Amino acid sequence: MKTHPITGAFGAEITDVDLGAGLDQTCADALRLALSEHLVLVFRDQFLSPEDQRALVRVFGEPFVNPYGPGPVEHPDMTLVIKEAHERTGVFGGGWHTDLSFLDHPPRGSVLCGVDIPPYGGDTMFASQQAAWDTLAPPMKEFLNGRRAAHVGKPYGIRWAPPVEEQAMKGSTKRGDPDADRERMHPIVLTHPVTGRKGLYVNPTYTCRIDGLSEDESRPILERLFAHSTLPEHSLRLRWTRGMVAVWDNYETQHYALNDYHGFRREMRRIAFQTDGLEAWTGSA
Numbered sequence: 001m002k003t004h005p006i007t008g009a010f011g012a013e014i015t016d017v018d019l020g021a022g023l024d025q026t027c028a029d030a031l032r033l034a035l036s037e038h039l040v041l042v043f044r045d046q047f048l049s050p051e052d053q054r055a056l057v058r059v060f061g062e063p064f065v066n067p068y069g070p071g072p073v074e075h076p077d078m079t080l081v082i083k084e085a086h087e088r089t090g091v092f093g094g095g096w097h098t099d100l101s102f103l104d105h106p107p108r109g110s111v112l113c114g115v116d117i118p119p120y121g122g123d124t125m126f127a128s129q130q131a132a133w134d135t136l137a138p139p140m141k142e143f144l145n146g147r148r149a150a151h152v153g154k155p156y157g158i159r160w161a162p163p164v165e166e167q168a169m170k171g172s173t174k175r176g177d178p179d180a181d182r183e184r185m186h187p188i189v190l191t192h193p194v195t196g197r198k199g200l201y202v203n204p205t206y207t208c209r210i211d212g213l214s215e216d217e218s219r220p221i222l223e224r225l226f227a228h229s230t231l232p233e234h235s236l237r238l239r240w241t242r243g244m245v246a247v248w249d250n251y252e253t254q255h256y257a258l259n260d261y262h263g264f265r266r267e268m269r270r271i272a273f274q275t276d277g278l279e280a281w282t283g284s285a
């Protein structure tokens with residue numbers, strides 16, 4: 001197994017490994033360590049079956065069922081992210097976010113397989129929230145350390161729900177849930193339990209205010225953090241090919257799905273995974 005960093009900040013392409021050939025303990029340990037160090041792992045030409053994909057997920061945690069977009073009853077942990085060639089609406093995952101950060105226990109990460117890939121477009125962008133934290137000014141770090149922020153599931157609730165015609169994957173995603181409007185407080189700064197590196201844990205899709213401040217008072221600080229955390233220097237852009245697999249850390253990165261492939265079909269197969277939750281990530285401020 002060889003590791004090739006993608007940018008100076010984070011991300012790695014892993015070669016000389018066959019993920020579908022069964023993963024022994026040594027290989028699983030190496031993959032977990034690589035994810036801890038690089039936050040996004042990319043594997044080309046793997047063409048994993050659903051069973052292979054689930055076995056890879058189990059290297060990192062337990063398969064997670066998305067309460068707002070479960071898969072079919074036979075395998076609710078597996079979501080097919082499909083946009084047909086004729087569809088013109090918004091894309092599932094457009095806008096910078098970490099997945100489901102408004103839950104009490106957001107998923108720890110995801111394994112995404114490229115099944116049907118357009119000839120161009122449909123890239124996924126990632127941003128390292130560790131790189132974002134590292135480059136904040138010391139007084140800002142001091143202000144944020146030990147504070148919490150409120151997250152709400154705006155697209156899934158009632159209060160902030162977008163118009164129906166702007167919603168992607170209509171019918172397959174649960175909407176109008178009053179519980180999604182309930183604020184969940186999470187630490188603004190997370191400490192990685194393996195590497196000890198700190199990362200920002202706020203995102204423009206779900207984070208609405210800083211604990212102890214109103215939304216108006218929080219806005220200028222959060223807007224500043226959102227802009228900083230997705231700078232090109234903290235980002236990478238993944239161009240998909242068929243059979244490619246990406247694994248990402250959902251606590252230490254944000255991602256953004258580009259919707260620039262009108263007229264082409266795109267199909268991805270995703271399984272998220274869960275570990276112990278955010279408690280182990282508060283570290284010592």
Ligand SMILES: [Fe+2]
Pocket residue numbers: 093097098099255
């Ligand atoms: Fe996402």
